[in-house]
């Protein structure tokens with residue numbers, strides 16, 4: 170009985186595009202929900218997410234019951250880490266920060282048993298061999314291990330041609346975020362120079378007969394990479410999906426509650442001047458509408474000011490969202506108006 174078949178590796182070999190999702194919530198409950206969503210593969214991230222061997226094993230166990238394939242990204246491509254992940258039952262690894270053919274060569278040895286590699290023999294204890302229930306695991310494991318490497322800086326891109334020559338590397342993933350940073354465009358993987366480098370690298374990978382992969386939230390880049398022939402493309406991240414959805418949900422819930430408002434007046438013959446000064450002062454960072462007699466200032470976070478001016482009085486309404494700090498906001502508005510009215514005895518008296 171051989172090592173379990175790796176359908177993901179077979180699909181990449183057949184050039185059959187596999188669509189994936191990043192898992193960074195580091196929780197088997199979330200992995201189980203994600204595994205039932207329909208993605209072809211799920212990346213369990215131990216580089217940028219709080220995963221450890223135990224959390225990875227728990228996620229491998231729940232994903233095993235679904236059609237999605239688990240791809241594990243170790244923190245670094247260390248032999249000891251790879252040994253533990255393979256014994257834990259990972260069959261596909263995505264190793265970050267590969268910068269040279271020599272590094273790629275060492276990774277191939279780390280996933281290969283002796284005499285051709287250096288993977289330690291411990292299958293008797295390993296989940297990978299179903300705890301020795303697979304008698305010829307040692308002889309058949311390598312064929313079902315899919316080794317993917319990440320090229321994600323200028324050094325790695327310069328070595329890409331040599332990396333692509335290394336036998337035993339099944340695919341190369343280009344990391345746009347890290348590549349952007351190394352190219353001087355940190356936080357901007359959409360920079361034209363970065364996108365061009367990513368697409369050029371992807372063409373080289375596909376032309377070399379290796380599987381090309383990427384994680385990009387850009388529909389344009391997803392399409393372009395697939396059109397080039399990339400075969401493992403991740404299009405979303407569980408962390409950002411959840412964070413965005415729950416923030417929107419909280420905003421919608423709070424929008425059902427009433428805003429908080431306070432009303433104040435100041436006796437002054439310069440009401441229109443101060444109204445217009447405050448509107449102009451905040452016009453660069455808020456939505457402002459005003460004329461000499463009335464003005465409205467709306468900030469994105471929910472803080473607002475409405476003002477009206479007569480020949481003798483300035484009327485002000487300060488508003489915050491249902492959970493805003495109204496007292497603080499009243500103080501901010503008062504201090505700004507008092508600063509504009511420094512030439513006179515000015516007092517904004519709040520009625521509530």
Ligand SMILES: O=C(O)C(=O)C[C@H](O)[C@@H](O)CO
Nearest residue numbers: 217321344345346347348384
């Ligand atoms: O450089 C990249 O892009 C990647 O390797 C993916 C990131 O590590 C992932 O955390 C999304 O930013």
